[in-house]
Amino acid sequence: MSRKLPAVLAIATLLLSGCGKIDPKIYNQDGPVAEGDMLVEASGGDARHLMPPLVDETGGADIDNLVFDGLTRFDENFNLQPCLAERWTVSKDGRVITYYLRKGVKFHDGVELTANDVLFTYQVYSDPTVNTPEGEFYQMIKSVEILDPYIVRVTYKKPFAPALSLNFNCILPEHLLKGQDINKSDFDRHPIGTGPYEFVEWKTAQQIVLKANPDYWGGKPHIQRFVMRIIPDQTTEFLELLNGGIDAMGAWLHGGMRAEQYVKETDKPKFKDYYNAYKTDELSFSYIGWNFKNPLFQDKKVRQALTMAIDRQTIIQNVSYGQGSVCDSPYPIHSWANDPKDQPWPYDPDKAKQFLKEAGWKPGPDGLLHKVIAGKDTPFRFTMILAQGNVSGERIATIVQQQLKLLGIQMNIQLYEWTTLLSQYVNPRKFDAFLGGWAITPDPDCYQLFHSSQTAEHQFNFVSYKNPQMDRLLVEGQQTLDIGKRQKIYWKIQAILHEDQPYTFMVVPNHLVAVHKRFKGYKVPQLVDPSLNYPQNWYVPAAQQKYQVQP
Amino acid sequence: MRKFLLRRLLLMIPLLLGISFISFVIMQLAPGDPASLNIGMNSKIDPSYILKLRQSYGLDDPLMVQYWHWLKRICLLNFGNTFRDNRPVIAVIGERLPATLLLSGLSEVLLFLVAVPLGVMAAYYHNRWYDRFISIFSFVGFSMPSFWFALMLMLLFGVWLNLLPVSGMTSTEAEYLPWNDRILDLISHLILPLIVTTYGGLASISRYARTSMLEVIRQDYIRTARAKGLSETQVIFKHALRNALIPIVTLMGLSLPNLIGGSFIIETIFSWPGMGRLGFESVLSHDYPLLMGIGVITALLTLLGNLLADLAYAWLDPRIRYD
Numbered sequence: 001m002s003r004k005l006p007a008v009l010a011i012a013t014l015l016l017s018g019c020g021k022i023d024p025k026i027y028n029q030d031g032p033v034a035e036g037d038m039l040v041e042a043s044g045g046d047a048r049h050l051m052p053p054l055v056d057e058t059g060g061a062d063i064d065n066l067v068f069d070g071l072t073r074f075d076e077n078f079n080l081q082p083c084l085a086e087r088w089t090v091s092k093d094g095r096v097i098t099y100y101l102r103k104g105v106k107f108h109d110g111v112e113l114t115a116n117d118v119l120f121t122y123q124v125y126s127d128p129t130v131n132t133p134e135g136e137f138y139q140m141i142k143s144v145e146i147l148d149p150y151i152v153r154v155t156y157k158k159p160f161a162p163a164l165s166l167n168f169n170c171i172l173p174e175h176l177l178k179g180q181d182i183n184k185s186d187f188d189r190h191p192i193g194t195g196p197y198e199f200v201e202w203k204t205a206q207q208i209v210l211k212a213n214p215d216y217w218g219g220k221p222h223i224q225r226f227v228m229r230i231i232p233d234q235t236t237e238f239l240e241l242l243n244g245g246i247d248a249m250g251a252w253l254h255g256g257m258r259a260e261q262y263v264k265e266t267d268k269p270k271f272k273d274y275y276n277a278y279k280t281d282e283l284s285f286s287y288i289g290w291n292f293k294n295p296l297f298q299d300k301k302v303r304q305a306l307t308m309a310i311d312r313q314t315i316i317q318n319v320s321y322g323q324g325s326v327c328d329s330p331y332p333i334h335s336w337a338n339d340p341k342d343q344p345w346p347y348d349p350d351k352a353k354q355f356l357k358e359a360g361w362k363p364g365p366d367g368l369l370h371k372v373i374a375g376k377d378t379p380f381r382f383t384m385i386l387a388q389g390n391v392s393g394e395r396i397a398t399i400v401q402q403q404l405k406l407l408g409i410q411m412n413i414q415l416y417e418w419t420t421l422l423s424q425y426v427n428p429r430k431f432d433a434f435l436g437g438w439a440i441t442p443d444p445d446c447y448q449l450f451h452s453s454q455t456a457e458h459q460f461n462f463v464s465y466k467n468p469q470m471d472r473l474l475v476e477g478q479q480t481l482d483i484g485k486r487q488k489i490y491w492k493i494q495a496i497l498h499e500d501q502p503y504t505f506m507v508v509p510n511h512l513v514a515v516h517k518r519f520k521g522y523k524v525p526q527l528v529d530p531s532l533n534y535p536q537n538w539y540v541p542a543a544q545q546k547y548q549v550q551p
Numbered sequence: 552m553r554k555f556l557l558r559r560l561l562l563m564i565p566l567l568l569g570i571s572f573i574s575f576v577i578m579q580l581a582p583g584d585p586a587s588l589n590i591g592m593n594s595k596i597d598p599s600y601i602l603k604l605r606q607s608y609g610l611d612d613p614l615m616v617q618y619w620h621w622l623k624r625i626c627l628l629n630f631g632n633t634f635r636d637n638r639p640v641i642a643v644i645g646e647r648l649p650a651t652l653l654l655s656g657l658s659e660v661l662l663f664l665v666a667v668p669l670g671v672m673a674a675y676y677h678n679r680w681y682d683r684f685i686s687i688f689s690f691v692g693f694s695m696p697s698f699w700f701a702l703m704l705m706l707l708f709g710v711w712l713n714l715l716p717v718s719g720m721t722s723t724e725a726e727y728l729p730w731n732d733r734i735l736d737l738i739s740h741l742i743l744p745l746i747v748t749t750y751g752g753l754a755s756i757s758r759y760a761r762t763s764m765l766e767v768i769r770q771d772y773i774r775t776a777r778a779k780g781l782s783e784t785q786v787i788f789k790h791a792l793r794n795a796l797i798p799i800v801t802l803m804g805l806s807l808p809n810l811i812g813g814s815f816i817i818e819t820i821f822s823w824p825g826m827g828r829l830g831f832e833s834v835l836s837h838d839y840p841l842l843m844g845i846g847v848i849t850a851l852l853t854l855l856g857n858l859l860a861d862l863a864y865a866w867l868d869p870r871i872r873y874d
Contacts, residue, residue: 038723038724040723045832048635048636049636049637056596056600128603131600131603131604131607132597132600133593133596133597133600134595134596134597135597135599135600136595136596136597136598136599137595166595183607183637184637188636188637203824204643204646204647204824205646205647205824205828205829206719206720206721206822206824207723209723227723229719229723229822230822230824231718231719231822232819232822232828233819233820233822235702236702236705236717236718236820236821236822239702239705239706239709239710239717239718240709240717240718242709242710243705243709243710243713243716243717244713245709245716245717245718245719245723270710284592417582417583418583419583419584419585419587419837420582420583420584422584422587423582423583423584423587424582427587437592438592438593438594439592439593439594440594441595446594448594448595449594458598458599458601458602459598460594460598547724
């Protein structure tokens with residue numbers, strides 16, 4: 001019997017540790033700004049790299065967003081704000097951008113940031129031997145010159161408006177990386193930047209720990225520590241939230257709650273007493289791309305009819321519990337680039353039928369629509385491909401299949417493993433229709449998706465859409481730096497996309513966030529991008545702090 | 552005996568070569584492309600990135616050349632670097648192995664400690680209520696989806712009772728605790744996954760134990776032992792159990808690869824940083840060097856496990872001799 005004692009003791013200790021709960025009402029009170037406490041959040045997958053140029057997934061990008069700073073950043077209204085650059089000027093022809101750096105900014109090792117680091121960052125990103133997914137836009141730079149330790153002049157080969165936000169998002173420390181092989185450097189496992197949080201530790205597949213940077217130029221962050229735990233299963237993640245194992249979902253990291261969890265769980269006391277829930281827009285949209293190489297989709301009347309045949313609002317209601325909005329452009333919904341007068345095509349099966357009739361499609365004896373194409377009687381039959389494992393995608397596909405069937409169109413559904421889908425079907429353009437999604441940037445530039453020069457293998461205009469007017473506008477949009485003029489251009493692009501429907505734009509999903517009530521001081525941003533969260537503003541009043549953290 | 556051992560060990564070399572070649576070819580025959588994994592969703596990614604990655608992964612060479620490079624490296628015990636984070640395969644596996652060994656080792660021990668007595672008792676009380684109860688109990692565990700059982704336990708002990716952590720191997724703040732609390736912390740994280748893995752495996756082992764015990768218990772020498780007037784405890788645990796355990800030893804030998812393989816489902820649900828997750832993630836991301844590393848090590852352990860089981864056989868059963 002005595003041998004069993006330690007086990008009994010262990011369980012008793014565990015029992016005790018579960019007790020001593022605080023009354024959750026305290027969290028509803030506000031309190032003065034205080035230092036301390038820790039924010040724990042979860043990511044589905046571990047980071048692969050933390051060396052900024054090598055990062056190609058959200059886990060690493062979210063961490064780097066806290067550890068590094070860029071020269072500029074966006075605010076909630078998609079306007080560029082100063083960051084490491086105090087201000088900048090753009091030459092009349094739009095090709096030369098001069099950045100005036102903030103003085104006294106220090107890397108986490110205490111060395112001051114200067115123009116040399118900006119030049120070095122350019123050299124790394126534009127080096128063809130560095131395995132970076134972000135090389136393309138640095139190739140557009142003709143030269144980077146140091147005018148003064150705090151002034152850098154960047155000259156582009158052509159004016160390129162998105163450059164201000166796409167390039168120089170993570171300034172690298174030259175003194176630590178000079179002469180190193182960027183692909184293999186140890187820096188990848190312990191990065192050093194100028195951001196509000198400093199890297200502490202990375203336990204692979206378990207957690208990445210950051211601590212507040214006391215010398216942060218934008219003000220010392222109040223939350224002393226940030227932990228990204230790796231929790232692969234989303235249901236487990238939600239149980240961890242209810243259990244107190246994590247403090248938030250989708251706040252400083254991508255991720256967030258599932259629509260089902262948001263709708264069904266957030267008004268239960270276990271959640272409501274301890275957590276606030278809010279929603280914003282994801283920086284992404286889903287779409288059906290119609291392959292222009294297939295004669296079925298070459299007529300824009302047909303593509304318009306297909307869009308009107310799909311009831312997108314019902315799809316959002318049934319698949320995403322109403323958590324999303326129908327979209328009609330590849331821009332963020334609240335962006336200045338979005339034309340407020342633009343209305344998505346309505347759900348109108350009768351008009352769709354009429355459009356198809358006008359395009360020459362007539363009902364055949366088999367119940368399908370038929371048309372003579374290139375001398376051959378062709379039934380309206382095609383296959384839509386999508387990635388396996390995307391449950392809501394599979395549901396959307398099934399609904400679309402039913403709705404098209406009502407018009408006499410037979411759509412088959414084919415699921416493929418993600419990389420197979422890309423390498424065997426999308427890249428060689430061997431598909432009819434593709435249900436996919438794009439992650440987008442706050443900048444509305446969509447040259448890669450719709451310009452006719454971007455149709456080669458591995459490029460992203462894989463529907464092979466070609467419209468000379470669109471080509472011209474897309475280039476103009478890139479080369480115009482004046483926001484007012486740019487706005488007009490992107491409204492025109494939107495109108496042409498609306499008319500041409502190379503994609504049936506589907507849904508911008510909602511980003512569903514849960515944050516423990518003890519956290520105060522943050523604003524709910526309009527869209528998900530965690531970089532808009534200003535983590536240095538978050539704090540927990542002293543009486544509500546959960547973790548004792550030594551600074 | 553020594554000759555037998557040497558022969559078996561030497562035989563493993565061509566076997567391993569064959570296994571590695573077949574795995575290499577099958578892996579590469581599967582459609583998909585490791586380089587385009589992270590391209591899909593973002594239009595601001597440089598399209599030439601895929602080509603750069605393919606080149607740096609060495610995927611542009613013909614298959615046979617790639618295998619030859621791999622083989623040359625492996626002879627120097629160099630498993631190469633992973634695609635995912637460009638670190639040595641051995642280091643990545645070494646990082647995950649302890650977590651899996653801890654969980655599956657403990658659960659294996661627990662499994663045999665619980666299942667064998669259950670099976671033995673079930674055989675002893677053959678066809679009585681106890682036997683039926685054990686059957687039903689263990690088959691419920693066997694048929695229940697482990698992820699569902701795990702979620703129910705998390706909900707009960709983690710969320711409702713708030714007694715145990717939901718997932719992970721340590722608490723986030725574990726490193727600030729004194730060592731004894733850190734051990735308690737680890738134990739509290741181990742309880743739920745251990746229950747799930749052990750309960751799920753109970754049925755098969757206890758059935759084996761039951762069947763083999765039933766066979767032994769009907770043998771003449773058991774009747775002799777009873778006729779001699781030995782106590783029932785002595786008959787069952789000394790005379791019968793010894794012989795009944797022989798098939799179990801084979802099972803233990805064969806379970807050696809499971810020890811390092813880990814379970815993808817359990818490790819994913821419980822956010823356990825082990826080999827099962829690593830293996831599954833590397834399949835999904837077509838991480839060939841990592842997959843080959845895991846494959847070769849698992850194959851080696853399977854072969855060693857077989858050998859150990861054979862040796863244990865000879866040791867336990869005097870009828871078997873390898874000369």
